[in-house]
Amino acid sequence: xxxxxxxxxxxxxxxxxxxxxxxxxxxxxxxxxxxxxxxxxxxxxxxxxxxxxxxxxxxxxxxxxxxxxxxxxxxxxxxxxxxxxxxxxxxxxxxxxxxxxxxxxxxxxxxxxxxxxxxxxxxxxxxxxxxxxxxxxxxxxxxxxxxxxxxxxxxxxxxxxxxxxxxxxxxxxxxxxxxxxxxxxxxxxxxxxxxxxxxxxxxxxxxxxxxxxxxxxxxxxxxxxxxxxxxxxxxxxxxxxxxxxxxxxxxxxxxxxxxxxxxxxxxxxxxxxxxxxxxxxxxxxxxxxxxxxxxxxxxxxxxxxxxxxxxxxxxxxxxxxxxxxxxxxxxxxxxxxxxxxxxxxxxxxxxxxxxxxxxxxxxxxxxxxxxxxxxxxxxxxxxxxxxxxxxxxxxxxxxxxxxxxxxxxxxxxxxxxxxxxxxxxxxxxxxxxxxxxxxxxxxxxxxxxxxxxxxxxxxxxxxxxxxxxxxxxxxxxxxxxxxxxxxxxxx
Amino acid sequence: xxxxxxxxxxxxxxxxxxxxxxxxxxxxxxxxxxxxxxxxxxxxxxxxxxxxxxxxxxxxxxxxxxxxxxxxxxxxxxxxxxxxxxxxxxxxxxxxxxxxxxxxxxxxxxxxxxxxxxxxxxxxxxxxxxxxxxxxxxxxxxxxxxxxxxxxxxxxxxxxxxxxxxxxxxxxxxxxxxxxxxxxxxxxxxxxxxxxxxxxxxxxxxxxxxxxxxxxxxxxxxxxxxxxxxxxxxxxxxxxxxxxxxxxxxxxxxxxxxxxxxxxxxxxxxxxxxxxxxxxxxxxxxxxxxxxxxxxxxxxxxxxxxxxxxxxxxxxxxxxxxxxxxxxxxxxxxxxxxxxxxxxxxxxxxxxxxxxxxxxxxxxxxxxxxxxxxxxxxxxxxxxxxxxxxxxxxxxxxxxxxxxxxxxxxxxxxxxxxxxxxxxxxxxxxxxxxxxxxxxxxxxxxxxxxxxxxxxxxxxxxxxxxxxxxxxxxxxxxxxxxxxxxxxxxx
Numbered sequence: 011x012x013x014x015x016x017x018x019x020x021x022x023x024x025x026x027x028x029x030x031x032x033x034x035x036x037x038x039x040x041x042x043x044x045x046x047x048x049x050x051x052x053x054x055x056x057x058x059x060x061x062x063x064x065x066x067x068x069x070x071x072x073x074x075x076x077x078x079x080x081x082x083x084x085x086x087x088x089x090x091x092x093x094x095x096x097x098x099x100x101x102x103x104x105x106x107x108x109x110x111x112x113x114x115x116x117x118x119x120x121x122x123x124x125x126x127x128x129x130x131x132x133x134x135x136x137x138x139x140x141x142x143x144x145x146x147x148x149x150x151x152x153x154x155x156x157x158x159x160x161x162x163x164x165x166x167x168x169x170x171x172x173x174x175x176x177x178x179x180x181x182x183x184x185x186x187x188x189x190x191x192x193x194x195x196x197x198x199x200x201x202x203x204x205x206x207x208x209x210x211x212x213x214x215x216x217x218x219x220x221x222x223x224x225x226x227x228x229x230x231x232x233x234x235x236x237x238x239x240x241x242x243x244x245x246x247x248x249x250x251x252x253x254x255x256x257x258x259x260x261x262x263x264x265x266x267x268x269x270x271x272x273x274x275x276x277x278x279x280x281x282x283x284x285x286x287x288x289x290x291x292x293x294x295x296x297x298x299x300x301x302x303x304x305x306x307x308x309x310x311x312x313x314x315x316x317x318x319x320x321x322x323x324x325x326x327x328x329x330x331x332x333x334x335x336x337x338x339x340x341x342x343x344x345x346x347x348x349x350x351x352x353x354x355x356x357x358x359x360x361x362x363x364x365x366x367x368x369x370x371x372x373x374x375x376x377x378x379x380x381x382x383x384x385x386x387x388x389x390x391x392x393x394x395x396x397x398x399x400x401x402x403x404x405x406x407x408x409x410x411x412x413x414x415x416x417x418x419x420x421x422x423x424x425x426x427x428x429x430x431x432x433x434x435x436x437x438x439x440x441x442x443x444x445x446x447x448x449x450x451x452x453x454x455x456x457x458x459x460x461x462x463x464x465x466x467x468x469x470x471x472x473x474x475x476x477x478x479x480x481x482x483x484x485x486x487x488x489x490x491x492x493x494x495x496x497x498x499x500x501x
Numbered sequence: 502x503x504x505x506x507x508x509x510x511x512x513x514x515x516x517x518x519x520x521x522x523x524x525x526x527x528x529x530x531x532x533x534x535x536x537x538x539x540x541x542x543x544x545x546x547x548x549x550x551x552x553x554x555x556x557x558x559x560x561x562x563x564x565x566x567x568x569x570x571x572x573x574x575x576x577x578x579x580x581x582x583x584x585x586x587x588x589x590x591x592x593x594x595x596x597x598x599x600x601x602x603x604x605x606x607x608x609x610x611x612x613x614x615x616x617x618x619x620x621x622x623x624x625x626x627x628x629x630x631x632x633x634x635x636x637x638x639x640x641x642x643x644x645x646x647x648x649x650x651x652x653x654x655x656x657x658x659x660x661x662x663x664x665x666x667x668x669x670x671x672x673x674x675x676x677x678x679x680x681x682x683x684x685x686x687x688x689x690x691x692x693x694x695x696x697x698x699x700x701x702x703x704x705x706x707x708x709x710x711x712x713x714x715x716x717x718x719x720x721x722x723x724x725x726x727x728x729x730x731x732x733x734x735x736x737x738x739x740x741x742x743x744x745x746x747x748x749x750x751x752x753x754x755x756x757x758x759x760x761x762x763x764x765x766x767x768x769x770x771x772x773x774x775x776x777x778x779x780x781x782x783x784x785x786x787x788x789x790x791x792x793x794x795x796x797x798x799x800x801x802x803x804x805x806x807x808x809x810x811x812x813x814x815x816x817x818x819x820x821x822x823x824x825x826x827x828x829x830x831x832x833x834x835x836x837x838x839x840x841x842x843x844x845x846x847x848x849x850x851x852x853x854x855x856x857x858x859x860x861x862x863x864x865x866x867x868x869x870x871x872x873x874x875x876x877x878x879x880x881x882x883x884x885x886x887x888x889x890x891x892x893x894x895x896x897x898x899x900x901x902x903x904x905x906x907x908x909x910x911x912x913x914x915x916x917x918x919x920x921x922x923x924x925x926x927x928x929x930x931x932x933x934x935x936x937x938x939x940x941x942x943x944x945x946x947x948x949x950x951x952x953x954x955x956x957x958x959x960x961x962x963x964x965x966x967x968x969x970x971x972x973x974x975x976x977x978x979x980x981x982x983x984x985x986x987x988x989x990x991x992x
Contacts, residue, residue, distance in 0.1 A: 011876055016587035017519045023591050024511040027598045031504060041610045045852065048614035049636055056622040060878035063591075070595065074868070077611025078599050089608070092862070094600035096507035100514050100554075102597045104561065107518045108569050109585035109817050117580070119532050120568025123539035131547040145540055157648065158860035168705055186709075190685040193707055206837045207861060213837070214659055214859060215706060216684055218677075326600050327864045346697045346704070361536065368705060368859075369649035370698060371583070373818045377565070385502055387551035 011063060019063045026067075027099065031082070034480060038456030039083040043076055079459065084480040087489060088459040090261070090290045090321045091424070091477025097385040098326035101378035111371025113364040118374070122363055125376040129153040132331045132379065135388050136295040136317070139309035142333035152337035154366040155375040157328035159289035160207035162316035165368060166332070166340070167211045167253050170283030170313070171196060173339040174252035177281050193217070197249040199240065201257070202466060203230045203265055205287060208255040220244065226467035229420065230263050232256060234271025241278040251279040256312075258304065259291025262465055262473070264422035266291070269307035283313045289330070292317020294399070294423050297392045322424065322477050324382050324394060329375055341365050398424040398476050405476065405486045412494045418468045427465060428472040430497045437469055443500060444470035450496035458492050502554060510554045517558075518590065522573070525971060529947030530574040534567055570950065575971040578980060579950040581752070581781045581812045582915070582968025588876040589817035592869035602862030604855040609865070613854055616867040620644040623822045623870065626879050627786040627808070630800035633824035643828035645857040646866040648819035650780035651698035653807035656859060657823070657831070658702045658744050661774030661804070662687060664830040665743035668772050684708070688740040690731065692748070693957060694721045694756055696778060699746040711735065717958035720911065721754050723747060725762025732769040742770040747803075749795065750782025753956055753964070755913035757782070760798035774804045780821070783808020785890070785914050788883045813915065813968050815873050815885060820866055832856050889915040889967050896967065896977050903985045909959045918956060919963040921988045928960055934991060935961035941987035949983050 011019065051073050081092045112121030126144040133142050133153070144152040156162045174196060179188040198219040200208035212219030222240055224230045241251055254276070256267040269286065276282045286308055292315070294300040308315055316332040319325035334340055345365040364370045383391065406421040409428060419427045430447050431440055448462045451472070461473040474489070502510065542564050572583045603612030617635040624633050624644070635643040647653045665687060670679040689710040691699035703710030713731055715721045732742055745767070747758040760777070767773045777799055783806070785791040799806055807823040810816035825831055836856040855861045874882065897912040900919060910918045921938050922931055939953045942963070952964040965980070 011587045013519060013522060013587075016591075017515065019587070019591055020515040020518065020594070021512060023594050024508065024515055027511065027594065028504060028508045030598055040607075043610050045606060045610070046614070048611060049618055052618050054618075054621065054636070055625045056874040056882075057878045058880055060881045061875050063588075063876060066872055066875045070872075074611045074615065077609065077614060078601060079607070079609045081600050081602075081609075092600050092602045094597055096502045096504075096510070097554075099594065099597045100507075100510055103511075103514050103518065103590065103594055106585055106590045106593045106817050107521055109572050109583050109811075110569060111572075111583045111811070111818055115536060116531075116570070118568065118570045118572075119534050119536070120539060120565045123537070123568060124565065127540055127543050127545075130545065134546045145545070158862055160860040164859060171707065189707065193684060194681040210835070210837050210859075213834070216662065216680065320600075320602070326597050327602055327862065343704070344701070346701050368655060368701075369651040371649055371818065381557055381561075383547040384552050384557045385554060387548045389549055390551045391547075 015063065031480075034080060034083055035085075037080055037083065039080050039085045039459045040455035041077045041079045042456055048073060048077060082478055082480060083459075084478055084482065084485040085458045085488065086478050087474045087476060088461040090475055092320060092327060093322065093324050093477065093479055094326045095324045095382060095479060097382045098324065098378045101381040102326060105374035105377045108374070110374050112374065113370040114362040117371070121374045121376065122361060124380055125155055125363065126152070128376045128379040128383065129155065129331055129333070131383055132319070133333055135383070135391065136292060137298075137301055137305050137309075138315065138333060141309075141335050142315065150337060151333065151335050152366075153331060153333040154363060155379065156316070156330040156332050156367065157372065157375075159205065159287055159316055159318050159330050160210065161368065162330050162332040163205075163207045163255055163285065163287060164211040164214060165344070165366075166283065166285045166314045166316075166334070167198065167215060167217075169334070169340040169343045170253040170285070171215065171217070172343040173283060174250060174281035178250055192250060195248055195250045197244055197251045199237065199251060199254040201230075201232045201267065203260040203262055204255050204257055205261055205289065208287070218249070224265065230260060230265035230466075232267035232272065234268060234275040237272055238275035238278060241275065241282075245278065250281055252281045253283050253285065256284055256286050258286050258288035258308070259294070259423065261290070262463055263419045263427055264291060264425045266304055269304065269311050273307065273311035284311060286312040286315045288315060289318040290321050291423060293319070293322040293395055296388065297395050297399075300399075300423070319379060322395065322398070324386060324391065324479070325378050328373075329379060331379070337366070344368070394479070398481070401476050401481065401483060401486050402426055404483070405474070405490060408490045409493060412497060414497050415493065418471065419465065424476045426474045428474055428493065429468060429470070430500065441470040444472070446500050447497055448472065450499055451493070454492060454496065458489055506554065522971075525571060525574055526576075528571055528574065530571050530576045530950045531946035532568050532570045533947055539564060539568060573969055573971060574950075575969055575973065575976040576949045576979065577969050578965045578967060579952040581966055583811060583818060584813065584815050584968065584970055585817045586815045586873060586970060588873045589815065589869045592872040593817060596865035596868045599865070601865050603865065604861040605853040608862075612865045612867065613852060615871055616646055616854065617643070619867045619870040619874065620646065620822055620824070622874055623810070624824055626874070626882065627783060628789075628792055628796050628800075629806065629824060632800075632826050633806065641828060642824065642826050643857075644822060644824040645854060646870070647807070647821040647823050647858065648863065650696065650778055650807055650809050650821050651701065652859065653821050653823040654696075654698045654746055654776065654778060655702040655705060656835070656857075657774070657776045657805045657807075657825070658689065658706060658708075660825070660831040660834045661744040661776070662706065662708070663834040664774060665741060665772035669741055683741060686739055686741045688735055688742045690728070690742060690745040692721075692723045692758065694751040694753055695746050695748055696752055696780065699778070709740070715756065721751060721756035721957075723758035723763065725759060725766040728763055729766035729769060732766065732773075736769065741772055743772045744774050744776065747775055747777050749777050749779035749799070750785070750914065752781070753954055754910045754918055755782060755916045757795055760795065760802050764798065764802035775802060777803040777806045779806060780809040781812050782914060784810070784813040784886055787879065788886050788890075791890075791914070810870060813886065813889070815877060815882065815970070816869050819864075820870060822870070828857070835859070885970070889972070892967050892972065892974060892977050893917055895974070896965070896981060899981045900984060903988060905988050906984065909962065910956065915967045917965045919965055919984065920959060920961070921991065932961040935963070937991050938987055939963065941990055942984070945983060945987065949980055
């Protein structure tokens with residue numbers, strides 16, 4: 011494709027993106043295809059000769075787009091949101107234009123330096139302590155934009171492991187001997203409601219992970235007493251608890267682990283690194299009325315904090331700003347510098363992004379954060395968050411008025427958990443009823459997308475989350491009507 | 502930003518991208534800024550109120566673009582290339598439009614299914630065995646597009662570790678006991694010239710890694726005898742060698758480890774997984790004249806193979822297609838399925854991308870591979886590779902004619918290693934001379950970008966790699982002239 015062909019194709023693509031958003035509501039929210047639909051429609055190998063762009067786009071329309079579930083659709087209420095915004099699309103065009111794998115400062119100074127600037131912008135917008143800032147030389151904190159919350163949870167586990175190893179190494183003990191002695195004893199904690207990426211991190215690292223119980227009466231929050239008992243029992247058994255993944259807004263119910271209690275309980279585990287996974291909930295900290303005592307606890311007690319701006323935060327994938335109170339263990343754990351990667355004036359290890367992440371190179375992630383925050387402003391970002399919180403509250407109130415629909419967990423932010431009930435049904439029968447409701451809703455998957463789940467102590471439920479930029483109160487009306495009608499239709 | 506404002510801004514961005522490429526050659530190839538230049542120019546927090554797009558773009562031009570090193574510049578000869586292509590930019594615009602974090606099939610069927618289609622396209626284009634195909638049901642192979650070679654090396658180490666653990670577990674032995682017994686004994690191998698990501702993977706996983714010697718006489722390739730001796734010595738010492746990162750084209754000199762010899766030598770280590778890191782070199786396999794016996798050895802002996810299409814392969818970041826001969830250990834190592842991630846008809850674990858990668862969600866990577874390969878066709882892709890190989894050969898021949906410039910290692914593909922020499926200088930003095938040459942070239946960093954390095958047995962050298970889509974023979978002329986003039990200017 012030459013320059014002129016690109017200019018024409020790119021202008022056409024812009025119009026296509028505009029048309030996509032203008033017609034989004036008319037599309038089926040969930041892809042209406044069957045598993046394995048695509049391969050039979052496409053050649054089994056690349057063409058020998060190049061094809062015209064028009065043919066490629068024709069196939070995109072015919073074969074790819076029908077297999078896309080529209081996460082920006084106003085009736086998308088599944089999983090958590092994954093916002094694409096106009097600003098984010100523009101920023102990504104520019105990031106793609108220059109293609110900067112900024113593994114070190116030299117590779118593109120702006121990519122590295124803008125990352126630290128916007129990390130501080132995000133930290134301040136969310137009310138995080140200055141101890142987490144990258145450009146505040148009075149502290150040793152800092153951050154990086156990971157690609158996902160999973161990557162954050164894993165990478166900080168590595169830092170926590172190395173910190174614990176150096177703390178637990180006996181004076182004069184050989185480092186390798188200490189490693190052999192300690193590795194099998196290192197222990198991670200998460201709860202039954204922590205995101206699966208925590209257990210996956212433990213599995214990836216080959217380390218033990220104990221899953222702590224949480225209870226409906228506590229709204230699925232980890233309590234201090236549970237952690238204290240676990241630490242006592244596990245240290246007694248010879249374990250060295252080194253990492254706890256606490257959550258600010260769990261996937262199932264948006265539970266918030268009791269960080270202040272956790273901070274008291276961790277006294278028994280001096281090596282414990284407390285990471286706060288606020289993948290979805292972090293964006294809510296931008297509005298002061300959501301902060302309450304949880305923010306104080308994060309600022310006082312978290313060793314690290316991570317949020318996904320690519321969920322509710324208006325920035326397209328991949329953007330998980332992550333903050334550490336002390337960057338030293340992270341940088342020490344991940345720094346290796348062969349000659350061909352040495353950075354000009356690179357004595358300051360923290361200036362090279364690769365020294366805080368697993369991969370060497372990756373995209374220019376900071377640009378879209380910068381452009382989104384400038385275009386929206388903090389007030390625009392807050393208005394976006396507040397509008398969804400208000401819509402979710404209105405939705406919860408109205409759907410709970412349905413005679414057979416319960417909201418069994420207090421709603422939080424954009425998430426409402428739903429369950430149909432009927433008089434006289436036991437738990438198993440109610441679960442079956444909810445599976446039937448799920449099937450009804452699946453039959454309407456072109457109209458609305460929700461996520462089925464299982465909440466301990468309650469049973470089969472529907473998760474409903476509002477978060478798309480395009481969702482308006484009229485869509486809430488339609489969701490209430492459709493969920494109600496499907497519940498009514500259950501025999 | 503509303504719909505109409507986006508349409509205007511996006512069309513303007515298209516024109517800006519066109520202008521960028523049209524004026525690329527006039528820009529300084531290396532960013533001419535000093536470390537720490539950016540933060541003082543930008544506000545220390547996000548604006549309270551949203552700003553107009555024009556103001557944001559004004560600051561992009563004033564503050565971001567000057568800090569960008571132009572990897573697409575025709576005089577970029579540093580590191581390895583990181584191609585952005587017009588097709589790749591268009592594909593990424595479309596991927597960003599729909600924002601699909603396809604952690605499971607449901608999340609967007611096309612994202613998952615197109616990935617398996619294009620992985621097979623890439624495998625066939627590179628001549629890989631049908632055992633590595635995803636959609637060939639007569640084998641158990643498959644693949645995934647990782648974000649980077651580092652991610653591939655790490656993720657396959659996890660699969661290799663779990664495979665070794667299950668193989669080495671004694672009959673009836675408790676799994677946890679086996680883990681405790683085996684983990685400290687597991688041993689990775691790489692060479693002195695393997696990319697640093699291999700040792701980083703070992704460090705991340707907390708496992709031992711032995712770095713095997715390679716020699717100039719072998720052109721820095723790992724030989725079978727070296728591995729055989731290491732396996733004998735290390736198994737004698739109680740280690741369980743489980744993972745070898747072999748390289749098809751090392752960073753320093755494009756060395757190719759002797760896979761056929763390695764395959765013979767691995768007999769002494771029945772648990773050894775041989776991964777072939779062809780991050781840069783993989784693209785060369787698209788042209789039959791580069792394949793020779795190395796491809797046969799890969800097809801016969803590699804447990805896995807990975808290449809970065811985002812280097813020489815015309816696909817923008819991030820795109821590291823990776824192939825495994827047996828996907829079972831990979832899928833088993835990384836599968837965890839909470840209720841909210843269950844996939845419709847999801848019994849076939851391999852259908853969910855998250856079960857072969859660390860992160861849950863990520864961008865729609867397959868689209869750009871598909872669009873690039875269709876627009877270029879295999880022949881267009883080959884022409885791109887061949888043109889750089891020819892330019893590098895011409896460059897090597899001409900630069901070696903300079904009285905003081907040596908090409909101390911046989912050039913391969915787009916890479917040429919250079920060293921200045923003067924009669925009567927010893928090794929240390931020659932190193933100092935090359936450091937001085939590097940400083941001269943750094944003073945011309947606006948005109949040309951190269952990477953200094955150190956090659957064992959030779960000393961300080963300059964790596965020169967041609968790979969940008971925009972580079973033409975005239976740029977080779979200029980590179981020859983500039984490198985020669987800087988060598989002449991040395992006192």
